[in-house]
Amino acid sequence: MDRNQLSKWIKQPGKMGHKYSLWAVYFCTGCGIIEVPPVITSRWDAERFGVMAAPSPRHANLFMITGYVSLKTLKAIIRTYELMPEPKYTVAFGSCPINGGMYWDSYNTIKHLDKYIPIDGWIAGCMPRPEAIFIGVTKLWMMIEKGAATGYVRYRENYEYYRKNQEKVLGKLEWPPLYPLGEKG
Amino acid sequence: MMGKEIEREIKILFSDAVIDSTEKNRLKIRIKKDLAIYLLEFLKSRGFNYLVAISCVDWIKEGEFELVYQIGKIDDPLRIMVKTRISRDRAEFKSAINVYKNAQTYEREIHELFGIRFEGNPRLIPLFLENWNDIPPFRKDFDTRKYVKETFEGIPTLEESK
Numbered sequence: 001m002d003r004n005q006l007s008k009w010i011k012q013p014g015k016m017g018h019k020y021s022l023w024a025v026y027f028c029t030g031c032g033i034i035e036v037p038p039v040i041t042s043r044w045d046a047e048r049f050g051v052m053a054a055p056s057p058r059h060a061n062l063f064m065i066t067g068y069v070s071l072k073t074l075k076a077i078i079r080t081y082e083l084m085p086e087p088k089y090t091v092a093f094g095s096c097p098i099n100g101g102m103y104w105d106s107y108n109t110i111k112h113l114d115k116y117i118p119i120d121g122w123i124a125g126c127m128p129r130p131e132a133i134f135i136g137v138t139k140l141w142m143m144i145e146k147g148a149a150t151g152y153v154r155y156r157e158n159y160e161y162y163r164k165n166q167e168k169v170l171g172k173l174e175w176p177p178l179y180p181l182g183e184k185g
Numbered sequence: 186m187m188g189k190e191i192e193r194e195i196k197i198l199f200s201d202a203v204i205d206s207t208e209k210n211r212l213k214i215r216i217k218k219d220l221a222i223y224l225l226e227f228l229k230s231r232g233f234n235y236l237v238a239i240s241c242v243d244w245i246k247e248g249e250f251e252l253v254y255q256i257g258k259i260d261d262p263l264r265i266m267v268k269t270r271i272s273r274d275r276a277e278f279k280s281a282i283n284v285y286k287n288a289q290t291y292e293r294e295i296h297e298l299f300g301i302r303f304e305g306n307p308r309l310i311p312l313f314l315e316n317w318n319d320i321p322p323f324r325k326d327f328d329t330r331k332y333v334k335e336t337f338e339g340i341p342t343l344e345e346s347k
Contacts, residue, residue: 071315100337107322107329108314111337158343165340171316 019144022062022089022137023054027080030067032093032127044130049137057083062140065119066127068096068109074116075170081117082178086152089144091121091136093128101126115165118151188212188263191231199224212265218278221269225254225284228265233258236285241295245325248273250301254281271301280305298323 009016028036040046040053054060057080069077081090095101097113104111113119120143123136143149155162159179167173192204192212199220205213216224237255244251254267271278280303281288292303293312300321303309311317320327 070313072313075315105330105333107327107332107336111333112342115340115342154343161343161346168340169316169336 015144018087019141021050021052023052023060024062024064025057025060025080025084026053027063027077029065029073029077030069030096032066035127035130035133036064036066039130039133044134049134051137058085060084061088063088063090064093065090065097065113066093068101068103069113070109071169074110078117078166079175088152089120089140089149090117090151091123091140092119093123093125093133095124095126098122110169116162118154118162120149120151187261191265194231195224198227210262210264212263213268214265215268218269218271221267222279222281222284224267225256225281228256229284233265235259236287237264239281239288239291239295241299241301243299243323243325245273250276250299252278276300277302277304279303282306297321300324
């Protein structure tokens with residue numbers, strides 16, 4: 001603990017403890033999951049940064065979406081994201097969640113992930129190296145510090161928009177809406 | 186050589202099969218669709234009990250689908266490819282599931298992506314696609330760019346929708 005951070009630890013211990021121990025859902029999404037075992041094992045140790053793989057989505061607060069998202073995976077990602085307790089952060093790896101990437105003209109992958117679940121940070125690459133993943137984690141710390149990592153608040157306030165887009169590509173969803181629809185205005 | 190023996194036996198039993206054996210360890214047999222399953226049974230009885238894959242080619246200009254069965258033996262480098270053509274408008278065929286049990290998944294994939302019905306396969310349910318209501322996507326008259334424009338690119342981002 002640095003001495004110049006001591007005042008922050010005393011004034012906001014919850015936020016500081018939150019920042020420095022992000023538990024990641026171990027959901028192996030796409031092709032980018034090949035980069036995650038080197039990151040969380042001893043060579044490029046992620047536990048120096050406080051990031052650990054959580055045993056269940058109910059215990060997690062960081063969701064790493066590594067790589068392309070096909071429609072079958074999107075269903076599982078939405079269910080896992082809605083299981084996580086708030087506050088939660090999502091980071092998207094690679095160029096496929098940003099604009100489709102290599103699968104820009106594929107009939108089975110989605111092109112921009114922020115239209116379906118809220119994303120806080122994007123990391124460029126195909127796949128990003130472990131060093132780039134750690135730079136992403138430190139930028140996420142700075143965003144949490146300033147209060148700018150508000151993806152889950154955006155999800156709660158615009159739930160109708162997200163649910164409409166989810167139903168457009170996936171058809172009728174089997175699970176009920178997470179927040180009540182049609183209450184504003 | 187094993188390849189030469191099999192070639193001779195097939196020529197005797199199936200007289201109108203066209204066999205191409207110019208490459209080493211590769212035997213390509215073209216046969217009519219009514220006799221294809223019998224040829225597979227004959228090959229299995231000769232010891233070729235490993236179905237590597239079933240694949241499909243869309244010959245749209247000729248109006249036909251071509252099914253390719255790749256057969257092999259575990260300890261033998263010889264690979265046999267049995268090719269048949271079926272009509273594109275009435276796309277149905279008999280399933281190879283009584284000869285090779287692992288044909289079930291390959292036929293399921295071809296049914297989903299090309300639209301060919303296999304009689305006798307009990308599990309022709311979707312494998313990869315979710316909520317699909319267009320023509321089978323691997324056919325050559327499916328326009329994938331147009332489908333992507335209509336389904337995915339028409340959705341506005343959060344800032345644009347406000």
